[in-house]
Amino acid sequence: MLDQYQKEYATQNVQFILIDEKGTILETDQAFLKLETNSSIFDVHAFFYTFESIKDTLENALLFSCVHIHFKDEDYVTDIRFVKKKEGYLIIITDYTSHYTEYQAIAQTRNESIINGELVAIKNAELEERENFKNSFIRNFSHELRNPLTSIISITKILSDTALTNQQQDMVTFLQQSNANLKQLLDDILSISMISSGRLKLRENIFSLSQLFDLLRFTYKTRALDNNIEFAVNVDKKIVDLVEGDRLRLFQVLTNLLDNAFKYTQTGSIRLDIQLNQKRANRLNLRFEIVDTGVGISVENQTAIFESFSQLSGEQNSDAPRGTGLGLSIVKGLLNLMDSEIKVISNVGEGSSFYFDLTLKQPLATTSKTSIITPRKKKDKKAKFRTDKKFRILLAEDDINVQTVLFKSLLDTNYFYIDLVSDGALVMEKLINEEYDLLLIDINLPNVTGDQVARLIRDFPFKNIKSIPIIGITAYSYEDDFKAFKKSGMNAVLSKPFEHEELLSTMAKYLK
Amino acid sequence: MQVSKKIVVLGHFGVGKTSLIRRFVEDSFSDNYKVSIGVHITKKVVEVSPEEEVSLILWDLEGTDDLTTIRDAYLLGTHGVVFVFDVTRPSTFQALNADLDIVRSKISKTPLLVVGNKVDLVLKEDLETLFTKNNIETNFLTSAKTGNAVNDLFLHLAKLLH
Numbered sequence: 001m002l003d004q005y006q007k008e009y010a011t012q013n014v015q016f017i018l019i020d021e022k023g024t025i026l027e028t029d030q031a032f033l034k035l036e037t038n039s040s041i042f043d044v045h046a047f048f049y050t051f052e053s054i055k056d057t058l059e060n061a062l063l064f065s066c067v068h069i070h071f072k073d074e075d076y077v078t079d080i081r082f083v084k085k086k087e088g089y090l091i092i093i094t095d096y097t098s099h100y101t102e103y104q105a106i107a108q109t110r111n112e113s114i115i116n117g118e119l120v121a122i123k124n125a126e127l128e129e130r131e132n133f134k135n136s137f138i139r140n141f142s143h144e145l146r147n148p149l150t151s152i153i154s155i156t157k158i159l160s161d162t163a164l165t166n167q168q169q170d171m172v173t174f175l176q177q178s179n180a181n182l183k184q185l186l187d188d189i190l191s192i193s194m195i196s197s198g199r200l201k202l203r204e205n206i207f208s209l210s211q212l213f214d215l216l217r218f219t220y221k222t223r224a225l226d227n228n229i230e231f232a233v234n235v236d237k238k239i240v241d242l243v244e245g246d247r248l249r250l251f252q253v254l255t256n257l258l259d260n261a262f263k264y265t266q267t268g269s270i271r272l273d274i275q276l277n278q279k280r281a282n283r284l285n286l287r288f289e290i291v292d293t294g295v296g297i298s299v300e301n302q303t304a305i306f307e308s309f310s311q312l313s314g315e316q317n318s319d320a321p322r323g324t325g326l327g328l329s330i331v332k333g334l335l336n337l338m339d340s341e342i343k344v345i346s347n348v349g350e351g352s353s354f355y356f357d358l359t360l361k362q363p364l365a366t367t368s369k370t371s372i373i374t375p376r377k378k379k380d381k382k383a384k385f386r387t388d389k390k391f392r393i394l395l396a397e398d399d400i401n402v403q404t405v406l407f408k409s410l411l412d413t414n415y416f417y418i419d420l421v422s423d424g425a426l427v428m429e430k431l432i433n434e435e436y437d438l439l440l441i442d443i444n445l446p447n448v449t450g451d452q453v454a455r456l457i458r459d460f461p462f463k464n465i466k467s468i469p470i471i472g473i474t475a476y477s478y479e480d481d482f483k484a485f486k487k488s489g490m491n492a493v494l495s496k497p498f499e500h501e502e503l504l505s506t507m508a509k510y511l512k
Numbered sequence: 513m514q515v516s517k518k519i520v521v522l523g524h525f526g527v528g529k530t531s532l533i534r535r536f537v538e539d540s541f542s543d544n545y546k547v548s549i550g551v552h553i554t555k556k557v558v559e560v561s562p563e564e565e566v567s568l569i570l571w572d573l574e575g576t577d578d579l580t581t582i583r584d585a586y587l588l589g590t591h592g593v594v595f596v597f598d599v600t601r602p603s604t605f606q607a608l609n610a611d612l613d614i615v616r617s618k619i620s621k622t623p624l625l626v627v628g629n630k631v632d633l634v635l636k637e638d639l640e641t642l643f644t645k646n647n648i649e650t651n652f653l654t655s656a657k658t659g660n661a662v663n664d665l666f667l668h669l670a671k672l673l674h
Contacts, residue, residue: 046555049516049569053589064585066550066574077550100549108547111575115526115545118601 017041017091023051026088032095033071041091045069051082051089058084066100069093077101131196138193139478142186143444146475146496147399149186153179153497154405158412183497188326190477191252195333199478202337206363207247209239209274215251216272220258227262230269238276243284244361249334254288256327257354261292268293268351282362289355296348306332306342383504385415391511394430396441396450397473398422402496406440409500424448428456431465437511443474443485443493450474451488458489469510473498516567517673518589519666522582522615523596524604525575528629531656532596533572536666541657549574551586558670566670577603579614592669593624599642599653600633608648623672625651627665632658 015031023041033044041048047067054062061083069076076093077100083090156179160172194200217233224231254272261270270292277285297305306328328342335342335356346352385391393416397403403420410416421430424445431439439457443450450472460466472485472493485493492506521529530548535541537556552572557565573586595615597605605628615624628648631639632655643650652665 045553046569047551047553049555049567050518050589052516053518062585062588064551065583068550068552104547104549107549111525111547112545115601118603122601 013095015093015095017093018085018088019051019091020088021055023048031093032076033069033093045071047080048091054082055089058082058089060084066096135193135197138189139476142190142193142477143475145182145186146477147402149179149182150475150497151399151401151405153183154402154409154500157500158405158409161412179497185326187477188330191330192326192333194478195330195337199480200334200337201479202246202249204244204246204361206242206244208241209235209243210241212247212251212254213272213274216254216258219255220262220270223262224270227266229262229265229267231271232269233272234274236275238279239274239286240284240362242363244363245358246338249338250358253331253334253356254290256331257290260327260354261290261294261352265292265294265351277357279362282364283359284362285357285359287355287357289353291351291353293351296350296352297344297346298348302344302346305344383501383508385413385504385508385511390417391415391437392417392419392435393507394419394421394427394434394436394439394441396421396424396427396439396445396453398442398445402442402473406503410503413504422446424450424453427453431457431468435464436468438469438471438507440471440473440507441490443472443476451485451490454485454489471506471510515674516569517591517670518569518571519592519594519669520571520573520587520590520619521594521596522573522579523575523611524577524598524601526601527575527596527598527604528656529575529596530572532594532627532629532654532662532665533570535656535659535662537570539659541659543657547575548572556666558667560667560671560674564674566674568666568670570666579611579618582618584618587619590619590622591673593619593622594627594665594669595624596627596629598630599628599639600630602646605646605648608646623669625665625669627652627654629654629656631655631660 012031015033016029017025017033017035018027019025019041025035025037025039025041027037028035035044041051047064047069050064061081064080064082067078067080069078075097076095077097079094079096081092081094083092152175156172156175160169160176164172191200213233213235217231220231258270258272270290273287273289273291275287275289277287279285331354332342335358338358340356340358342354342356344352344354393410395403395406395410395418397406397420400422403422407418407420410418419430419434419436421427422445424441425447427439427441427445427448430436439453441450441453445453448456454470454472457465457468457470470490472490473496474481474485474493475496476482476485477495482493482495491510494503494506521533523529525547526545530546530552531541533552533554537554551574554570554572555567556570557567560566571586571590573582576582593615595612597608599605608626612624612626626649628639628643628650631653634642639653642648652661652668654661654665656662
């Protein structure tokens with residue numbers, strides 16, 4: 001009985017063919033390939049050409065797995081075994097089509113998934129490379145601009161201290177405003193670059209919200225009066241004063257949004273409303289909303305305004321002064337960092353409302369006043385130096401323009417004797433041969449960089465050299481660069497372009 | 513007189529081996545990726561000189577990133593090898609020289625052509641950088657999609673083996 005079942009099932013999928021040495025079919029069953037005796041096996045399928053190359057070396061049996069055979073409009077996936085016999089060569093073909101079809105489906109899913117994963121990784125790597133290139137470009141661009149800008153700012157300062165006619169004074173004021181705008185643009189570009197490269201880190205501190213809002217009121221009150229616009233900051237009374245978060249970045253977000261509102265509002269009002277959304281455990285969720293009665297933004301432009309360098313050609317800037325187009329992009333980036341999102345509701349001709357919800361921590365215990373961040377007040381006092389002696393300064397700077405203006409502006413104060421070098425390698429020689437009270441050194445010097453010089457100085461065996469105050473000046477502006485320069489042994493680092501007073505007050509700290 | 517030559521086409525999966533053969537044999541192309549399992553064998557007769565033809569028996573082997581797993585039976589009687597990689601996927605050529613060593617250890621003394629496929633998807637200057645960076649030397653750069661250099665590749669091999 002079993003023999004009969006075996007014949008019935010097994011023979012359906014297995015075909016036996018006997019061929020001679022020339023490939024002629026001597027005998028065959030007709031299990032699934034309908035073949036004729038005395039025909040050539042080579043005409044059945046190109047696979048069988050392999051017989052030519054194996055017949056001489058075939059000892060017992062040879063198996064070929066998973067061979068696709070197309071015969072008389074039918075596709076089969078088979079295992080094919082060649083066996084050497086007395087009478088000739090036996091070919092046993094087993095049809096595993098259904099089995100291999102299942103395997104193919106599994107392989108298809110697996111391979112597609114691997115390939116897609118690889119392509120996504122390649123795409124990501126490309127995007128990262130582009131982003132790195134962009135950030136590196138911005139960094140170099142910013143660096144290269146800072147040297148000439150330092151010269152321009154310093155020269156403007158020197159010029160403003162001379163006797164000027166009213167007309168000349170107006171022109172110098174215009175120059176100073178343009179310098180400030182250019183510096184702001186550079187700082188904005190740098191902020192964008194730092195946000196997109198992930199180099200901007202939030203710093204959480206406890207700070208007073210009321211002080212922050214007072215500062216905003218104070219800052220924008222005069223501007224509103226000048227423009228004949230109503231301005232108000234409305235704070236929900238349920239909001240506690242002390243919170244924990246990144247005060248500086250929140251301030252940057254709010255000032256960018258307010259600057260934007262002022263830029264595009266000619267008449268009417270601008271309002272900053274702060275509402276408590278909810279308070280859970282020690283977390284406050286606040287809604288910040290800046291509402292203006294400005295020109296408004298059309299729906300199709302409401303996404304584009306948050307992209308870098310997006311100065312809309314239409315309604316937003318029709319009569320307004322041109323800006324960098326970076327402010328709102330910075331807002332978007334900073335809020336993303338703070339797990340928030342900027343949103344806008346606006347109608348052309350009616351005004352705009354920019355808003356975001358932000359979670360801030362509420363400090364659990366009452367914290368001592370000393371750890372609370374308060375805004376730094378600008379010192380009006382001029383830097384004070386001893387008048388009974390002149391200090392000897394070694395200025396190491398290779399940029400001839402920066403060198404000239406620094407030399408002149410420092411010399412004009414009458415507090416200093418200045419020696420100049422423009423190569424890092426010459427600094428040590430000067431320090432060994434002369435006595436100086438302070439080293440003012442550019443970081444990016446040829447041959448030996450400023451930070452390398454600082455390390456050499458701090459490792460030097462003689463105390464008079466080892467302990468000289470070092471102030472670094474640099475066009476690099478990333479915070480981690482600053483940290484690295486300070487770590488090299490510098491007492492302070494100033495970022496180009498800096499104000500003359502900032503330089504003097506920093507120097508005064510170390511010259512007693 | 514017509515002679516038969518067995519050509520084995522191998523490489524990692526998804527590099528376009530089947531598409532190259534289909535372009536050569538049927539002059540067609542499909543964007544749909546269908547994974548090949550086992551081996552597909554096709555035949556094409558090419559004219560190597562006005563009086564001579566060679567019948568190329570093309571063995572399209574299942575792609576694998578581990579070439580040591582190729583079944584030895586598939587390689588018996590091979591006259592020529594075409595190793596194909598995908599110029600857009602580094603995983604298919606990053607270990608090219610090691611892969612070729614494996615192939616050569618399995619089929620020694622057999623002409624082997626190295627082919628970078630899918631060149632229609634990359635810029636020529638990017639390719640040069642890519643090959644220099646990865647220390648890669650190719651015999652042919654093909655595109656099964658456009659047909660670029662596909663016939664040249666197989667005809668070159670046919671003449672080489674003839």
